[in-house]
Amino acid sequence: MRIVQLRKSRLFKLVAAALCVIPLLYILFLQSNHENIKFSAFSSKNVKTKPQLVNELGNFEPQNVAERTGPGEGGKPHILRDDQQNDASQMLTEFGMNMVCSDEISVSRSIPDTRIPECKHWNYPEDLPKTSVIIVFHNEGWSTLLRTVHSVINRSPPQFLKEVLLVDDFSNKEHLKGKLEQYIMRFDGKVRLVRNKEREGLIRTRSYGAKEARGDVILFLDAHCEVNVNWLPPLLAPIYRDKTIMTVPVIDGIDFKTFEYRPVYQGGHHYRGIFEWGMLYKENELSQKEAKKREHNSEPYKSPTHAGGLFAMNRDYFLSLGAYDPGLLVWGGENFELSFKIWQCGGSIEWVPCSRVGHVYRSFMPYNFGKLAQKKKGPLVTINYKRVVETWFDDKFKEYFYTREPLARYLDMGDISDQLALKERLKCKSFEWFMDNVAYDVYDKFPALPPNLHWGEIGSVALPSLCWDTLGQDAPAFISIYECMGDNNNGDLSQLIRLNAKGQLGVGERCFEADTQGIKLVFCRLGTVDGPWEYDEISHTLLHRIHKKCVALHPQTSHLSLMPCDTVNTYQQWTFKELQPKY
Ligand code: UDP
Ligand code: MN
Numbered sequence: 001m002r003i004v005q006l007r008k009s010r011l012f013k014l015v016a017a018a019l020c021v022i023p024l025l026y027i028l029f030l031q032s033n034h035e036n037i038k039f040s041a042f043s044s045k046n047v048k049t050k051p052q053l054v055n056e057l058g059n060f061e062p063q064n065v066a067e068r069t070g071p072g073e074g075g076k077p078h079i080l081r082d083d084q085q086n087d088a089s090q091m092l093t094e095f096g097m098n099m100v101c102s103d104e105i106s107v108s109r110s111i112p113d114t115r116i117p118e119c120k121h122w123n124y125p126e127d128l129p130k131t132s133v134i135i136v137f138h139n140e141g142w143s144t145l146l147r148t149v150h151s152v153i154n155r156s157p158p159q160f161l162k163e164v165l166l167v168d169d170f171s172n173k174e175h176l177k178g179k180l181e182q183y184i185m186r187f188d189g190k191v192r193l194v195r196n197k198e199r200e201g202l203i204r205t206r207s208y209g210a211k212e213a214r215g216d217v218i219l220f221l222d223a224h225c226e227v228n229v230n231w232l233p234p235l236l237a238p239i240y241r242d243k244t245i246m247t248v249p250v251i252d253g254i255d256f257k258t259f260e261y262r263p264v265y266q267g268g269h270h271y272r273g274i275f276e277w278g279m280l281y282k283e284n285e286l287s288q289k290e291a292k293k294r295e296h297n298s299e300p301y302k303s304p305t306h307a308g309g310l311f312a313m314n315r316d317y318f319l320s321l322g323a324y325d326p327g328l329l330v331w332g333g334e335n336f337e338l339s340f341k342i343w344q345c346g347g348s349i350e351w352v353p354c355s356r357v358g359h360v361y362r363s364f365m366p367y368n369f370g371k372l373a374q375k376k377k378g379p380l381v382t383i384n385y386k387r388v389v390e391t392w393f394d395d396k397f398k399e400y401f402y403t404r405e406p407l408a409r410y411l412d413m414g415d416i417s418d419q420l421a422l423k424e425r426l427k428c429k430s431f432e433w434f435m436d437n438v439a440y441d442v443y444d445k446f447p448a449l450p451p452n453l454h455w456g457e458i459g460s461v462a463l464p465s466l467c468w469d470t471l472g473q474d475a476p477a478f479i480s481i482y483e484c485m486g487d488n489n490n491g492d493l494s495q496l497i498r499l500n501a502k503g504q505l506g507v508g509e510r511c512f513e514a515d516t517q518g519i520k521l522v523f524c525r526l527g528t529v530d531g532p533w534e535y536d537e538i539s540h541t542l543l544h545r546i547h548k549k550c551v552a553l554h555p556q557t558s559h560l561s562l563m564p565c566d567t568v569n570t571y572q573q574w575t576f577k578e579l580q581p582k583y
Contacts, residue, residue: 050241078104108154129239131156132162132164157233169199169205200372219235228357234352244348250357254360272290272301274441304434304438327416344433406455406496468481481558514532514549517561518559543565
């Protein structure tokens, strides 16, 4: 009884309220102009097309997936027998990954669902755009390439998968010829193969793939990936909402020796792509400020850059941005070129936690850069960086790049007038705007660089043919001296040292420190650009201000260490010599 009464009185209140509100709404409607009406029509479409978090399983979640057993299933490491190790190490040299191991694992193997649990409960729009998954490859292994293809076919809603487009960058391995053409016939036209007529490098090959693609969205993958459960709809949903959004899946690691599948990022932490001033790709944990812009932890978030290999974009939008700068050669810098171009010219990049894709990180690059590298002398990747920096950075920021990479000033980057014209035509914003509004957290780890006081090789006054040399070691390691390379230095930067105005002594992205045993190559302290070093221009000694000692060369052992300063001892005297390589 009570309940009914209550309902009755509620109903009464509701009717009374409505009688008051309706005329008010009508007045508002009369006042509203044309634009307001347009806006409300747009936002109602938005509601229909927006992903919804629901209690039940999301609309594209797979159900009743059969359990599989076998080598590498569940993403478990697959360990080979002792008598296979010879073949395995041969394959490792040829492909940068253990193809003997990969060949024993099913191309349709299962992998662990690495998403945060919330990801299972999103409903995505039913009419997402059709996608061309583009896989460019050069001399890749057989089973890893096909596992990439099968994982896409197995784990993508077929209505959104227009095609898998394989683009061969002039491979010369036999298994990638007729055998591959034969194999893909089983996919009834869903997998298409096109080939370059000569080696173009991955950057131009991706641009070619985009032009060749028939889907509304292009989605790039490396040729050694495995896409995870329900990976595709979350990547497409933001692009469906706004064609100027590039989406990026969260990358998991696949071990290059055992093919174990495991997350790179632990415990639901979110990261975003940034860079350091030498243009090396870096990541930073998502700040609270950015994280809070979303309602749910599994939602996409904005990122300044991306790693390069895996992303999705509206095809027309990619082509309207001129695809990749065609002057970029083979590998490197293209991820930044596209990132800066997107952000500065009005688009945005979102990382998508609910889309996970595994990638085999190789131990080394198993291919050379072919004829393209010989055409351009000098370190090709740095030339790419220079093109990107000269196109997209403002002068102040260009200086940070040349401070960190002094030799880049001497490199011939070719003609960038087309890139600058595009930037003008699209009325793109400044790099300063990008740094202030998007990539502001770069400074947390990589502050603005003070100028170099000196850069070049550090030679001994006592033994002038000898220079400081990292010997190509990884930090942390003691460094030593080695024959000075001088201007013959072509890409080997193990003697190129910088002393900045705040006392930091650096080589590449690393720094020099010292302890009682010697001079050490170490990881620079993130977020700092200062250091303990002080060079005396008159005595040529190099003082460590904290230890209050100077760097000395041991006359017999050639060991470098700190000693009580003795300004007239030539074994404690050093000269910086700038390098001017003749590329
Ligand atoms: N690739 C290519 N042409 C090249 C170099 C690479 O098509 O000249 C392909 C390669 O087969 C792979 C993708 O481009 O599918 C990315 O290259 P890689 O995996 O070597 O780059 P990483 O992941 O090491 O950055
Ligand atoms: Mn790769």
